[in-house]
Amino acid sequence: MRALGTLLVSLAFAAAGGLVLAGATDGFQAFTTETARRIDVRAHPRPLPAIVLESDRGADLALASYRGRWLLIDFIYTRCETYCSALGGEFARLQDLLAAPIAEGRIALLSISFDPEHDDPEALHAYRKRFGDRGAGWTAARPTDAATLETVRTSFGLKIVPDGLGGYVHNVALVLVDPEGRLVEIVASGDPQATAALLRARISS
Amino acid sequence: MSAPQAGTDGCSHEGMRNGAEPHSLMEHRALRRASLPLIACALLALPPLRPLLDATMTLQMLVQIPLLTTLGWRLAGAVPRGAGDAMGRWNADGISGLVLASMAALPWMLPRALDAAVDDSWVAAAKFVSVPLLIGLPLGISWPRMGFVVRGVFFMEFVATCFRLGWIYLASPGRLCSNYLLGDQQQLGRLLLLIGASVTLLLSARLLFGSFDLAGAAVDRSRHPDGEQPARSR
Numbered sequence: 018m019r020a021l022g023t024l025l026v027s028l029a030f031a032a033a034g035g036l037v038l039a040g041a042t043d044g045f046q047a048f049t050t051e052t053a054r055r056i057d058v059r060a061h062p063r064p065l066p067a068i069v070l071e072s073d074r075g076a077d078l079a080l081a082s083y084r085g086r087w088l089l090i091d092f093i094y095t096r097c098e099t100y101c102s103a104l105g106g107e108f109a110r111l112q113d114l115l116a117a118p119i120a121e122g123r124i125a126l127l128s129i130s131f132d133p134e135h136d137d138p139e140a141l142h143a144y145r146k147r148f149g150d151r152g153a154g155w156t157a158a159r160p161t162d163a164a165t166l167e168t169v170r171t172s173f174g175l176k177i178v179p180d181g182l183g184g185y186v187h188n189v190a191l192v193l194v195d196p197e198g199r200l201v202e203i204v205a206s207g208d209p210q211a212t213a214a215l216l217r218a219r220i221s222s
Numbered sequence: 223m224s225a226p227q228a229g230t231d232g233c234s235h236e237g238m239r240n241g242a243e244p245h246s247l248m249e250h251r252a253l254r255r256a257s258l259p260l261i262a263c264a265l266l267a268l269p270p271l272r273p274l275l276d277a278t279m280t281l282q283m284l285v286q287i288p289l290l291t292t293l294g295w296r297l298a299g300a301v302p303r304g305a306g307d308a309m310g311r312w313n314a315d316g317i318s319g320l321v322l323a324s325m326a327a328l329p330w331m332l333p334r335a336l337d338a339a340v341d342d343s344w345v346a347a348a349k350f351v352s353v354p355l356l357i358g359l360p361l362g363i364s365w366p367r368m369g370f371v372v373r374g375v376f377f378m379e380f381v382a383t384c385f386r387l388g389w390i391y392l393a394s395p396g397r398l399c400s401n402y403l404l405g406d407q408q409q410l411g412r413l414l415l416l417i418g419a420s421v422t423l424l425l426s427a428r429l430l431f432g433s434f435d436l437a438g439a440a441v442d443r444s445r446h447p448d449g450e451q452p453a454r455s456r
Contacts, residue, residue, distance in 0.1 A: 018311075019310075019311055019312075019314040020314055022311050022312045022314070023312055023313060023314040023315075023317050023318050025312075026312040026313070026318040026321075027317055027318045027321040030318060030321045030322045030325050031321055031325060033325065034321075034322075034324070034325025034326070034328060035325075037325070037328075037329060038325075038328050038329060041329045041332060041334070041335060042332065042334070047334060048332050048333060048334055048398075049332075049333045049334050049337075049398050049399070049400075050333070050334050050337040050338070050399065050400045050401075051400055052334075053334055176400035176401060178400075178401060178402070178403060180403060181403075186397070186403055186404070188397075188400045
């Protein structure tokens with residue numbers, strides 16, 4: 018009887034544990050926060066926050082002004098010498114690969130800085146130049162006050178951790194926004210060919 | 223059959239014979255035994271200890287969670303003997319307790335849960351409650367009931383988990399937790415491998431050179447069958 022009771026209780030515990038684990042991993046799909054974020058965005062597109070940034074030309078740039086175009090956003094800080102350099106190079110490459118739809122005004126690229134203290138319009142402009150900006154379709158911008166920066170962090174699920182050397186480590190990914198201004202997909206960075214193909218598929222669908 | 227039962231029944235009879243006072247005394251003692259670990263858990267859940275131990279992945283996994291488990295284990299001392307024996311019917315050889323603890327430990331090995339426990343206070347609350355009460359306490363209650371084989375399974379599972387997690391954390395090229403740095407993750411990986419290896423070496427040494435506690439537990443039981451028998455006979 019003890020063996021049976023123990024078996025039943027153990028099975029109940031194991032089943033409950035399995036359920037909890039399934040719940041905690043979106044059905045055994047997402048074991049990390051980043052994967053969970055990507056799954057969540059794909060399942061539930063979110064509206065872009067209604068914020069106004071300062072562009073690298075020093076002008077006001079409302080995110081809402083991108084309505085009607087597909088928008089690809091990355092998040093950077095210009096002092097970064099690792100990932101953000103790769104991201105900069107990637108955006109320049111995307112300008113080449115997507116030159117036609119960019120010229121037609123169907124796609125735009127936006128780099129948002131999360132280090133507005135250091136990244137004034139000059140620094141942002143220099144950042145674009147440094148990575149070989151092709152001159153069309155790519156803007157860099159910064160939030161100008163703490164509240165806007167906080168909105169950027171929360172609405173895009175940005176995680177920024179000081180690296181202990183004066184810089185930051187952050188989750189690196191490209192955020193895709195549809196013409197209705199909804200955040201619809203989070204794309205892995207590092208493969209501009211694949212990203213360009215994805216965008217072409219999106220605009221032609 | 224009656225002789226073995228004397229041991230546990232004696233305990234509860236005593237309470238009845240001497241009226242309510244010893245019973246409340248027992249409750250008082252249980253409360254006192256429980257209060258220290260509970261206060262310690264609360265301290266761990268509050269600043270400054272919580273942010274301190276949440277600061278790195280290594281501290282959260284190798285200091286905070288083990289401390290909470292140990293405190294929960296200590297709570298087992300506050301569980302009245304009678305209650306432990308009554309549960310024994312559903313917890314032969316401590317197996318149910320081990321399964322419960324293992325299941326409760328699983329979510330806290332996910333990078334996602336470690337992240338969420340830092341960002342989301344509900345998840346943090348779940349951690350500070352579930353780790354002591356669903357991992358430590360069941361282990362504390364069940365450990366004395368486990369024989370050589372069940373303890374062996376526990377250690378095997380523990381060592382395997384250390385190696386699996388350590389290997390994943392070391393081999394992963396990117397960060398698995400968005401709150402923590404890659405160096406931290408790799409350090410944790412190395413430490414987990416070290417812990418797994420140390421436990422393996424320690425167990426092997428004891429197996430080889432005798433004075434093995436686990437073997438002792440099994441021997442004890444066969445030498446004094448009365449000790450574990452009452453619950454089994456019911």
